Amino acid sequence: MAREFKLPDIGEGVHEGEIVKWFVKEGQPIKENDLMVEVMTDKVTVQIPSPVTGKVLQIRAKDGEVVKVGQTIIVLGEEGETAPAPSVEAAPRPSAHVPPPPAPRATPSPPPPTAAPVGPALATPAVRKLAREVGVNIDLIRGTGPGGRVTEEDVRAASRAAPPARPALAAQELAPTQPAGAEERIPIHGLRRRIAEKMAKSNATAAHFTYIEEVDMTQLVHLRDRLKEAGEQKGVKLTYLPFVVMALVAALREHPTLNASVDDAKQEIVVKRYYNIGIATATDEGLTVTVVHEADKRDIWALAKEIDRLTVAAREKKLTLQDIQGSTFTITSLGKTGGIVATPIINWPEVAIIGIHKIEKRPVVRNEQVVIRDMMYLSCSFDHRAIDGHIGAAFVQTLANYLEHPALLFVGLS
Numbered sequence: 001m002a003r004e005f006k007l008p009d010i011g012e013g014v015h016e017g018e019i020v021k022w023f024v025k026e027g028q029p030i031k032e033n034d035l036m037v038e039v040m041t042d043k044v045t046v047q048i049p050s051p052v053t054g055k056v057l058q059i060r061a062k063d064g065e066v067v068k069v070g071q072t073i074i075v076l077g078e079e080g081e082t083a084p085a086p087s088v089e090a091a092p093r094p095s096a097h098v099p100p101p102p103a104p105r106a107t108p109s110p111p112p113p114t115a116a117p118v119g120p121a122l123a124t125p126a127v128r129k130l131a132r133e134v135g136v137n138i139d140l141i142r143g144t145g146p147g148g149r150v151t152e153e154d155v156r157a158a159s160r161a162a163p164p165a166r167p168a169l170a171a172q173e174l175a176p177t178q179p180a181g182a183e184e185r186i187p188i189h190g191l192r193r194r195i196a197e198k199m200a201k202s203n204a205t206a207a208h209f210t211y212i213e214e215v216d217m218t219q220l221v222h223l224r225d226r227l228k229e230a231g232e233q234k235g236v237k238l239t240y241l242p243f244v245v246m247a248l249v250a251a252l253r254e255h256p257t258l259n260a261s262v263d264d265a266k267q268e269i270v271v272k273r274y275y276n277i278g279i280a281t282a283t284d285e286g287l288t289v290t291v292v293h294e295a296d297k298r299d300i301w302a303l304a305k306e307i308d309r310l311t312v313a314a315r316e317k318k319l320t321l322q323d324i325q326g327s328t329f330t331i332t333s334l335g336k337t338g339g340i341v342a343t344p345i346i347n348w349p350e351v352a353i354i355g356i357h358k359i360e361k362r363p364v365v366r367n368e369q370v371v372i373r374d375m376m377y378l379s380c381s382f383d384h385r386a387i388d389g390h391i392g393a394a395f396v397q398t399l400a401n402y403l404e405h406p407a408l409l410f411v412g413l414s
Contacts, residue, residue: 001077001078001081002057002075002076002077002081002082002083002084003051003052003054003075003076003077004072004074004075004084005036005051005072005073005074005075005076006069006070006071006072006073007039007067007068007069007070007071007073008048008069009069010039010041010044010046010069014041014069015068015069016041016066016067016068016069016125016126017039017040017041017066017067017069018039018040018041018064018065018066018067018125018189018190018193019037019038019039019061019062019063019064019065019066019067019073020037020038020039020040020045020063020064020189020190020191021037021038021063021190022036022037022038022059022063023035023036023037023038023047024036024037024050024056024059024074025056025059026056026057026058026059027055027056028055028056029054029055029056029079030050030052030053030054030055030056030076031050031053032049032050032051032052032053033049033050034049034050035047035048035049035050036048036049036050036074037073037074038317040190040191040194044319044320044321044323044324045190045191045285045317045319047317050076051076052076054076054077054078054079055076055077055078055079055081056074056075056076057075057076057077057081057082057083058074058075058083059073059074059075060072060073060074060075060086061073061074063187063189064187064189064190066125066126066128066129072086121138121139121141121143121150121200122143122145122148122149122150122197122200122201122204123138123143123149123150123197124149126152127150127151127152127155130152130155130156131150131155134155134156134159135159136155136158136159138150138155140158141154141155141158142154146264146265148204148205149201190285191283191285191286191288192285192286194286195286195287198347198348199345201348202345202346202347202348203345205264205348205349206262206346206348206351206383206384206385207383207384207385208343208345208346208381208382208383208384209381209382209384209389209392210343210344210379210380210381210382211379211380211382211389211392211393211396212341212377212378212379212380213377213378213380213396213397213400214375214376214377214378215375215376215377215378215400215403215404216364216373216374216375216404217240217359217373217374217375217376217403217404218373218374219404219405219406219407220240220243220374220403220404220406221359221374223243223406223407224238224239224240224243227300231301231304234301236301236304236305236308237304237308238300238304239304239307240356240359241279241303241304241307241331241333242300242303242304242307243300243403243406243409244331244333244356244403245277245279245292245295245303245307245331246295246300246303246402246409247399247402247403247406247409248277248295248329248331248354248399249275249277249295249296250398250402250408250409251395251398251399251402252275252329252395253296254395254398255391255394255395255398256271256273257269257271257351257386257387257391258329258351258352258387258391258392258395259271259272259275259328259329260272260328260350260351260386261328261349261350261351262349262351262383262385262386263349264349269351269386272328274294274296274328275294275295275296275328275329276291276292276293276294276295276326276327276328276329277291277292277295277327277328277329277330277331278290278291278292278327278328278329278330278331278347278350279291279292279307279310279330279331279332279333280330280331280332280333280347281310281311281314281315282334283314283315283317284315288314288319288324289324289327289330289347290310290311290313290314290319290323290324291310291322291323291324291325291326291327292306292307292310293322293326310323327347327350328350329350329352329353329354330346330347330350330353330354331353331354331355331356332344332353332354332355332356333355333356333357334357334358335358336358337358338355338356338357338358339357339358340357340358340377341355341357341377341379342355342357342379343379343381344379344380344381345381346381346382346383350383351382351383351386351387352380352381352382352383352387352392352395353380353381354378354379354380354399355378355379355380355381356376356378357376357377357378357379358376359374359375359376360374360375360376361373361374361375362375376403378396378399378400380392380395380396380399
């Protein structure tokens with residue numbers, strides 16, 4: 001018997017998801033627990049398996065489409081069956097028609113939003129879908145919601161104020177300016193869309209300023225090299241990140257206003273008394289921030305194990321909601337390809353982010369002598385609305401001191 005499979009409730013507070021990729025095609029046989037589809041929400045990406053063995057009768061959602069929880073996305077059945085007609089509830093909403101605006105009221109309607117600077121708009125998937133339905137470019141709408149977010153009313157107002165369609169262009173205007181095949185268009189959806197929305201939100205909301213400092217990592221390099229063999233015996237891959245996390249927690253304890261977020265709606269700075277350290281992890285689809293919870297309660301080995309687990313889970317798309325939620329401060333690193341310096345964008349609504357770069361041997365002056373040391377730059381961006389320059393600088397100097405003298409992290413002086 002044909003079975004309509006509906007988008008399940010993936011997590012608390014999740015009402016819709018974007019179809020990232022189908023692993024099956026219509027007409028193909030499928031076994032129970034075979035992967036069917038990859039779905040991304042505002043919180044996590046999940047791969048959903050088939051609940052039955054049978055045949056794919058019909059796929060009702062396209063790649064990049066945003067669907068509601070409870071909406072049918074695929075129909076499964078047996079060989080020889082056909083898919084039933086979509087029910088009224090499951091049918092997609094018309095894309096070329098929207099109800100006419102209500103009759104004029106005594107109160108004047110709000111003025112249409114003015115054109116916004118070019119760039120990704122801040123909006124929920126539902127609002128983006130509405131913009132596509134009414135035929136307006138959401139990236140040209142200046143939002144009136146919190147932090148400049150585009151609301152449904154903004155989209156409808158822009159639709160009502162849209163000018164008549166431009167007459168058809170002359171044939172010569174339509175002629176391509178580049179030879180066929182010289183360009184490739186890549187859809188912005190899935191994780192790339194989430195990254196674009198969040199980075200644009202952070203850049204438009206936080207007042208960024210960046211402070212850069214050079215750090216002598218020689219002692220830490222030696223310490224890590226000496227502990228590396230012990231880590232291998234414990235089955236632990238010991239990188240520099242666990243040491244950075246320990247140093248970061250120690251520095252945050254001395255500068256608690258850095259371990260905070262901004263509540264824009266209430267205009268409050270929320271200082272956290274717990275330490276959940278986000279680590280930006282590169283995957284094939286883009287950057288994902290995984291979270292080491294209660295980092296202050298873990299020793300160097302436990303930190304190394306958890307960081308490795310999260311890295312593997314991110315690259316294999318096996319992260320849970322817990323793995324990506326609740327960060328209080330974020331580290332971004334590209335490891336050996338980390339370059340010299342950068343201006344990282346804050347993981348909004350946090351108030352700061354630290355960028356760690358490649359460690360390389362350079363000549364420096366020590367005690368009036370030129371010596372070779374293992375040097376690295378720290379690039380820290382702050383939200384100037386919450387963090388003043390001298391506080392940010394003091395924080396980076398404290399962090400640098402712990403990295404330059406890592407013994408302090410193990411003798412209770414932090």
